[in-house]
Amino acid sequence: MKRLLLTITILAAGGIAFSMLRTSTARSCTESSLGRDVLLAESESLAEAQRRHTELTTRIRELKHELGAQPHAAVETALTNLIGTKSAAHLTPEIRERLLAELGFNWNSTGDFVVVSKESLPNLSLAAVRRNRLTDTVCSVLAITPEERARIESVMAGLADELKTWVMSHAQRTEPQGDIVAKYSVPFDSEFSQSRSNTFASAVMSALGTERAQLMLDYASSWMLDLQMRGAGPTTLTVKRPAEGPERLSFQVETPDGGTMYSEVSPFQQFPEVFRSLFPSGWVDLAQREGFELPKEFKK
Numbered sequence: 001m002k003r004l005l006l007t008i009t010i011l012a013a014g015g016i017a018f019s020m021l022r023t024s025t026a027r028s029c030t031e032s033s034l035g036r037d038v039l040l041a042e043s044e045s046l047a048e049a050q051r052r053h054t055e056l057t058t059r060i061r062e063l064k065h066e067l068g069a070q071p072h073a074a075v076e077t078a079l080t081n082l083i084g085t086k087s088a089a090h091l092t093p094e095i096r097e098r099l100l101a102e103l104g105f106n107w108n109s110t111g112d113f114v115v116v117s118k119e120s121l122p123n124l125s126l127a128a129v130r131r132n133r134l135t136d137t138v139c140s141v142l143a144i145t146p147e148e149r150a151r152i153e154s155v156m157a158g159l160a161d162e163l164k165t166w167v168m169s170h171a172q173r174t175e176p177q178g179d180i181v182a183k184y185s186v187p188f189d190s191e192f193s194q195s196r197s198n199t200f201a202s203a204v205m206s207a208l209g210t211e212r213a214q215l216m217l218d219y220a221s222s223w224m225l226d227l228q229m230r231g232a233g234p235t236t237l238t239v240k241r242p243a244e245g246p247e248r249l250s251f252q253v254e255t256p257d258g259g260t261m262y263s264e265v266s267p268f269q270q271f272p273e274v275f276r277s278l279f280p281s282g283w284v285d286l287a288q289r290e291g292f293e294l295p296k297e298f299k300k
Contacts, residue, residue, distance in 0.1 A: 121215055128219035132160045138219055148207045155203035159196055163227050164277040166192065171278055181249070181292040182239040184275055188256055190232035197229035226273040231256035235274050239265065241292070249295060267297050 100106050105115040121141070128138040133153055138144070144152075167186050174183035200220075205213040217224075224230060233256035242248050249265035253272050263269050271282030279285035287294045 118211075122218065124219075126219045128216065129156070129223035132156050132223075138216070142208065142212045142215060144208065144212075151207045152203055155200060159200060159227060162196070163274070166228075167274060167277040171275075176290060179240045179242065180238060181241050182286055182290040183237065184278065185234045185236040186274060187234045188228045188232055193228050193230065193232055193256070196227065197224065200224065200229060225255065225257065225259075228256070228274065231258070235272075237272050237275050239286070239290075239292075249292075264295075266295060 097106070100115065107114055124141070126138050126141060127135050129135065133156070134144065134149055139149055166188075170186055172185045172187070174180075174185070176182060201213070201217060204216050204220075207213075208216055228235065234254070235256060236254045237251065238254075239249060239251045242250060251263060251265055251272075253261045255261075265283055267283075271279070271286075275286075276282065279289070283294060284298065
């Protein structure tokens with residue numbers, strides 16, 4: 001009986017040992033397989049790094065060759081100008097074009113955008129304001145943020161309301177006679193105009209800083225003129241009926257800065273902004289008020 005129990009015990013211990021050995025062997029195989037996968041991934045990563053290193057080395061060698069082909073003095077002067085002025089404005093057109101191309105800032109490489117120098121911005125003519133609001137164009141060119149835009153437009157709205165109040169209380173009507181079918185004038189004094197100009201300039205300067213503010217004030221100069229921020233004296237609107245016939249009307253606007261504008265009355269010609277406070281619908285309201293007939297184009 002004791003021998004039987006001993007035999008069973010030995011067999012059981014052997015079975016357990018065999019099972020443990022098999023489990024250990026399986027684990028070792030799994031770990032070995034994982035190790036091979038990791039090693040394979042690392043080998044592929046190393047190969048990719050070596051390929052990129054080769055490409056970069058080749059590109060560096062090409063750039064050095066291109067630079068070596070240029071006169072040394074020209075390259076040295078270009079770099080000195082670029083470092084000394086922190087601007088590409090003083091580089092030769094050829095070197096500037098190559099520099100921008102290497103940075104990906106030329107016409108063909110930047111998708112929907114084009115990069116220009118700051119020195120070129122004063123030479124651009126932009127519609128900065130439309131209906132007393134900044135245009136999307138000027139906001140894009142000067143990188144005006146929504147917060148900056150809101151601050152400036154808030155001041156612009158206040159100035160527009162102030163002008164409307166002034167025009168309503170100071171407008172003067174002249175009785176039509178001869179070929180004149182309508183004539184209105186609004187006097188502006190220098191203190192009123194200067195105060196408005198200072199208010200707008202201060203708001204733009206505070207929101208945008210000196211550099212962008214100067215550009216903004218240049219772009220908005222025509223709007224500032226329309227809102228009586230330039231000069232002192234009357235702004236006068238005169239509408240005339242030429243001898244050719246009643247359907248051909250012309251108008252003239254004289255401004256405090258001495259400027260004069262002539263044009264024909266038509267649906268496509270903007271009504272003088274200063275007098276819109278008196279005539280919200282423009283030519284139609286003025287014609288109804290003074291009792292003259294507008295050209296047939298208004299009836300289409």
